[in-house]
Amino acid sequence: MIPARPRDTREHIIKTCRQLFTARGFVSTPISAVIEATGVKKGNLYYYFPSKEALGLAVLEDARDDFFALLEASCVGPDPVERIINSCTVLLQQMEKDNFVGGCLFGNAALEMTEGDTRFAEVLHSVFGHWLARVEECLHEAESLAGCPFSLPVPRLAKLVVAAVEGGIMMSRLNRSRDDFQDCILALQTILRIEEPDRQI
């Protein structure tokens, strides 16, 4: 059923297409599938989104806003390393709820959307840039608290965290199982533990 108000219709199209693009990919989803899934007539669809690219961009921006909100809500707690692990665990729970169909919309988009349209790339850069900055912030705080640095530079360690999450999601999607992504999170949990110098034997 399509809500009557324009704002709701736009929202309804975006949310439906987000599921659709995550599961099928943006490039390989034809407009006919969008029309079928949303129940919105073609003319009405083009009223809200003049092109498929405009629709793809709106979906990506919607996912970005939700991801930033998820980071805000999950990257919490007194221990900075646990904040990082919390966010990863919330991502895992979200993927699991969707039975790992589609994996990470941003990772998928990075692999298919960036060739032609620079506006897609801009959104993706803001997603990964913000995420990396947040992880780096936590890692710097962990170094301050422990009174010693990690064995590798913080920006490099932050990239490893994000890459391991993205790769873990891909493997979990392939195997339709939480195990791979969870193993990556557990591995990060061990690696990110800094020992205070006087605790080392």
Next chain:
Amino acid sequence: MIPARPRDTREHIIKTCRQLFTARGFVSTPISAVIEATGVKKGNLYYYFPSKEALGLAVLEDARDDFFALLEASCVGPDPVERIINSCTVLLQQMEKDNFVGGCLFGNAALEMTEGDTRFAEVLHSVFGHWLARVEECLHEAESLAGCPFSLPVPRLAKLVVAAVEGGIMMSRLNRSRDDFQDCILALQTILRIEEPDRQI
């Protein structure tokens, strides 16, 4: 120019489509693009590959064989951790040669091919299964040589290695730069260093 011999034609189609599917994705590449890129007539194409799925499977198997050969050739040397890092570095060089267009065919395929066709999933399982087993083998040897275990179980650490490589490739592709993938390899190099117990202070 199309080679005359049937074996060469088949090979020519596979190699051309491998580049095509890596750059554009399998699902979103129409048969018309395959015909244009290969220069092979439609009837001739269907003589070799009765369906797009058969072509996709042949391309994936070809990439798998090359990847296994790459692992054999690059996962060498006296130090087991350096063997892992060598393989990653050879992958980085290969991606760089292609200017990070397309990223990892297996990772992409895992994200788009596995929904419908279980034969694609089988090839991907064999790729990631073989790769993980090879990394685990090296990690076990590293533990034996150091006389002490890693701080986390070998299968978990192996998954982190593979996930970090796949995620690193995705980020490098997004940024069209070797830096992200290289940072992930350097991070792994630090993390995989085991200190012998008597060397710890």
